[in-house]
Amino acid sequence: MAKVKLDEIDHQILDMLIDNTRVPFTDIAKKLLISAGTVHVRVKKMEDAKIIKGSSLTLDYQKLGYSFIAYVGVFLQNTSQTKFVLERIYEIPHVTVAHITTGKFNIFCKIRAKSTTHAKEIIFKLDEIEGVYRTETMISLEESINDKKRLMHSIFNDLSD
Numbered sequence: 155m156a157k158v159k160l161d162e163i164d165h166q167i168l169d170m171l172i173d174n175t176r177v178p179f180t181d182i183a184k185k186l187l188i189s190a191g192t193v194h195v196r197v198k199k200m201e202d203a204k205i206i207k208g209s210s211l212t213l214d215y216q217k218l219g220y221s222f223i224a225y226v227g228v229f230l231q232n233t234s235q236t237k238f239v240l241e242r243i244y245e246i247p248h249v250t251v252a253h254i255t256t257g258k259f260n261i262f263c264k265i266r267a268k269s270t271t272h273a274k275e276i277i278f279k280l281d282e283i284e285g286v287y288r289t290e291t292m293i294s295l296e297e298s299i300n301d302k303k304r305l306m307h308s309i310f311n312d313l314s315d
Contacts, residue, residue, distance in 0.1 A: 227262050
């Protein structure tokens with residue numbers, strides 16, 4: 155698949171949408187001194203090229219009472235059970251991210267919980283899945299970096315080289 159060419163206007167549009175996916179196209183247009191129609195056409199082009207895939211909402215989980223974050227490495231009895239285990243993990247809503255990985259773990263998960271007791275219950279659910287040999291948990295003390303923009307700007311710089 156051919157790489158889509160993005161110019162500086164596209165970069166600035168993406169920059170604003172990363173900050174706030176709900177920003178009106180008219181506001182973007184005013185800031186960039188272009189028409190709202192141009193913004194719409196450019197966003198549509200990036201959606202069609204799958205550069206933009208939907209939009210997301212960022213929740214403040216701490217305010218919702220889910221401030222406990224842990225990462226759980228899952229060891230499988232057999233890698234052929236990966237699909238089955240992932241389907242069971244998907245049924246646990248407190249597992250917010252799961253990756254198939256190489257290295258120490260077969261699957262690596264991020265969980266959100268209300269407390270250590272609640273996290274223990276979630277981890278026990280993971281341990282009980284057929285095919286899981288064992289798990290290893292790391293508690294997040296603080297999310298120090300969660301920044302989509304730095305990578306995006308680095309990618310833009312690479313594209314312009």
